[in-house]
Amino acid sequence: MTERNEGNIMEVRDLYVRFYTYEGVVKAVDGVDLDVLRGETLGIVGETGSGKSVTTYAMMNMVPPPGRITRGRVVYRRDGKEFVLTEMPESEIRKLRGSDISRIFQEPKAALNPVYKVGDQVAEAILIHRLDEMKERALETLKSERGVFPSLSRSVIDRSLKFEGDPLVRLLKRIPLLRRLYWKPIKREARKEVVKLLGLMGIPDPDRVYDMYPHELSGGMQQRIVIATALSCNPQLLIADEPTTNLDVTVEAQILELMKDLKKKFGMTLLYITHDMGVIAEMSDRVAVMYAGNIVEVGDVITIFKKPLHPYTKGLLEAIPMPGRPLKDIPGTVPNLINPPSGCRFHPRCEYAMDRCKREKPKLVEVEPGHWVACFLHHDQAAEVEEG
Amino acid sequence: MGSLATYIARRLLLIIPTLLGVSILIFAISMVFTPEQRAALYVTSPKAASKIYQIIKKYGLDRPAHEQYFTWLSNVLRGNLGYSKSMNIPVIRAFTDLWPTSVEIAIYAAPFIVLVGVKLGKISAIYRDKLPDHIARVLAIVGWSLPTFWSAIILLAIFYGWLGWFPPGRLGPEAQAIVRSSEWVTYTGLYTIDALLNGNLFVFIDAVRHLFLPVLNLVIVGNAGIMRVMRSSMLEELNKEYVLAARSKGVAERDIINKHVTRNALIPVVTMAGVLVAGLMTGLVITETVFELKGLGYWAAHAAEQLDIPSVLAFALFTGVVFVIANLIVDVLYAYIDPRVRLQ
Ligand SMILES: Nc1ncnc2c1ncn2[C@@H]1O[C@H](COP(=O)(O)OP(=O)(O)OP(=O)(O)O)[C@@H](O)[C@H]1O
Ligand code: SF4
Ligand SMILES: [Mg+2]
Numbered sequence: 001m002t003e004r005n006e007g008n009i010m011e012v013r014d015l016y017v018r019f020y021t022y023e024g025v026v027k028a029v030d031g032v033d034l035d036v037l038r039g040e041t042l043g044i045v046g047e048t049g050s051g052k053s054v055t056t057y058a059m060m061n062m063v064p065p066p067g068r069i070t071r072g073r074v075v076y077r078r079d080g081k082e083f084v085l086t087e088m089p090e091s092e093i094r095k096l097r098g099s100d101i102s103r104i105f106q107e108p109k110a111a112l113n114p115v116y117k118v119g120d121q122v123a124e125a126i127l128i129h130r131l132d133e134m135k136e137r138a139l140e141t142l143k144s145e146r147g148v149f150p151s152l153s154r155s156v157i158d159r160s161l162k163f164e165g166d167p168l169v170r171l172l173k174r175i176p177l178l179r180r181l182y183w184k185p186i187k188r189e190a191r192k193e194v195v196k197l198l199g200l201m202g203i204p205d206p207d208r209v210y211d212m213y214p215h216e217l218s219g220g221m222q223q224r225i226v227i228a229t230a231l232s233c234n235p236q237l238l239i240a241d242e243p244t245t246n247l248d249v250t251v252e253a254q255i256l257e258l259m260k261d262l263k264k265k266f267g268m269t270l271l272y273i274t275h276d277m278g279v280i281a282e283m284s285d286r287v288a289v290m291y292a293g294n295i296v297e298v299g300d301v302i303t304i305f306k307k308p309l310h311p312y313t314k315g316l317l318e319a320i321p322m323p324g325r326p327l328k329d330i331p332g333t334v335p336n337l338i339n340p341p342s343g344c345r346f347h348p349r350c351e352y353a354m355d356r357c358k359r360e361k362p363k364l365v366e367v368e369p370g371h372w373v374a375c376f377l378h379h380d381q382a383a384e385v386e387e388g
Numbered sequence: 389m390g391s392l393a394t395y396i397a398r399r400l401l402l403i404i405p406t407l408l409g410v411s412i413l414i415f416a417i418s419m420v421f422t423p424e425q426r427a428a429l430y431v432t433s434p435k436a437a438s439k440i441y442q443i444i445k446k447y448g449l450d451r452p453a454h455e456q457y458f459t460w461l462s463n464v465l466r467g468n469l470g471y472s473k474s475m476n477i478p479v480i481r482a483f484t485d486l487w488p489t490s491v492e493i494a495i496y497a498a499p500f501i502v503l504v505g506v507k508l509g510k511i512s513a514i515y516r517d518k519l520p521d522h523i524a525r526v527l528a529i530v531g532w533s534l535p536t537f538w539s540a541i542i543l544l545a546i547f548y549g550w551l552g553w554f555p556p557g558r559l560g561p562e563a564q565a566i567v568r569s570s571e572w573v574t575y576t577g578l579y580t581i582d583a584l585l586n587g588n589l590f591v592f593i594d595a596v597r598h599l600f601l602p603v604l605n606l607v608i609v610g611n612a613g614i615m616r617v618m619r620s621s622m623l624e625e626l627n628k629e630y631v632l633a634a635r636s637k638g639v640a641e642r643d644i645i646n647k648h649v650t651r652n653a654l655i656p657v658v659t660m661a662g663v664l665v666a667g668l669m670t671g672l673v674i675t676e677t678v679f680e681l682k683g684l685g686y687w688a689a690h691a692a693e694q695l696d697i698p699s700v701l702a703f704a705l706f707t708g709v710v711f712v713i714a715n716l717i718v719d720v721l722y723a724y725i726d727p728r729v730r731l732q
Contacts, residue, residue, distance in 0.1 A: 098638035
């Protein structure tokens, strides 16, 4: 029997993102269509500045200013329900961020707030999305405790569970010292949960690490903290934005192993961004190749590596260092996206460029089932597929 | 927190050599004067001033410098700072009489200056390039470019001359009578606090009425510096990746600002606030003059005018000590806000 939710967990349609800077309008994402299938690992590759990060920020509707989504739809699906992130109010989207869809960052050091304990930073997500669960647990623990304060705490937490806007609880939360009656037992449960989670990330002595500050940890440990935060509320979709770029090779291998392991354990969908083709091959089921704000090719990992069609994908593959083969870089550089090239944005660097490429923009079309390419060289093939 | 305690302990130890350094510096300056002039440092009453040569002999003012330094330091530590000819009382008495005035202004002005500056800076950064930002910046620039005496006079003209609400001076005549009466117990010399301790609401209200304008004026002219530092440091912090990370966790925008960004943004503001408070503590010449408050600033100006050497030196020493202590407090606050500092 096929499951009802076997299809797409996320759909991006006709997405445009622009950054309004003093130098001009940066056309960072320009008409992107992308499906993420439930349960898969989708790799996104492309040189620096191709719009990988921005596209995935749009997937959480959190493009940083001065950027804005100017057109398009982002749809997230869960349990047969549809969440149109591009049309939801911020307060509703916030409930999905960190719980349903979460994110790991390129630089763990920058992603952690330097002035707070790392454990508290993990706990923050739990206290937002799993607050009621923590309250229930706190009540459970408090049951076995005797004394005035535990029983006071119990009644306060109980009240807040029964009626979220309870005026008495709201008042109490504003009074210094007294508010500890409410928070302390809840935070104690969150701490237990965080310590468990840190252990799961392979962090030694998690109870001690909880109280440490980011600068006291190594890069690898910092990234484990960031991963723990992202996983703390059992996300359905995890976006990993080059999580190993700044780590040394052995630590990178450990983190990749951990991510694969956790994906199995948590049963989530993984969107893995990198510009390392080797990592793509190791991690992903399907691959989307981005260039200058466009997706130029999508296919399963074997297709992309064995029979790439887009000249840019071919270039990326030839640029992988391999013994017994001269290294061939793609000539030229990623264009300035304030004034991007006309037509196919790759044409100034493409050895097959035709006249048409300068005038028209190639659409992303399906040349064979599951293999999509945006290049005029392959549009005839597409037509054949459609006819046949 | 253990490391915070050790940090504070280390920082406290460091204060001893710093203070010694300050005292040596001040003493070195005093050596510029002739022994006759320096004799005034050891005079305690107008009568003693006639026995200059005895004093020079007694305190060894013609002896080598290091001997003199120790004589001088032990006198200073015992509170013998000489006789102030500008005030006609011993220097130490001038201090105990005048300092409370300056402190009283400082303890009310400083929190408001810092709070207003921080708040304006925050609003300005959050609404960058929008109307609230423009308003906050205009307010700050106006305050910053106003000469202190000018805004003070305008305030006095409106609120005293025209409306009659807030008079100059420290207390009105009735309140002064109460303060001078024998029932009044002086605990601190700060009228607002002493009034509360004496349980006298009338004096309290009167003191607050007199403090209102100088404090308001200081807030108007003083908050701009804090505001600008806060604004730029907020803008810098808002661009950091941990803000995006917090947003991606589902943290509400209000909490991102108040919990995550503000604490980081305050780090540079602390330095500025430290200098500001130290400056307030050591007296304000213009404010004290315009509002007829006899504080340290007023005294320092007079002493300098009349070449009142003991007063000027005592004042320099005092300023040095206040800044050293302010620096200590700033460092401790730093360490409290930013755990990275505690390591160094
Ligand atoms: N805050 C910003 N202001 C202006 N332009 C921006 C901003 N953030 C991204 N851009 C622009 O958007 C484009 C896409 O950037 P993005 O960060 O998505 O690239 P990327 O593929 O993630 O690259 P990298 O591999 O370096 O992370 C770039 O041209 C970049 O200059
Ligand atoms: S469309 Fe033209 S320029 Fe673009 S990749 Fe294909 S051949 Fe090259
Ligand atoms: Mg990126």
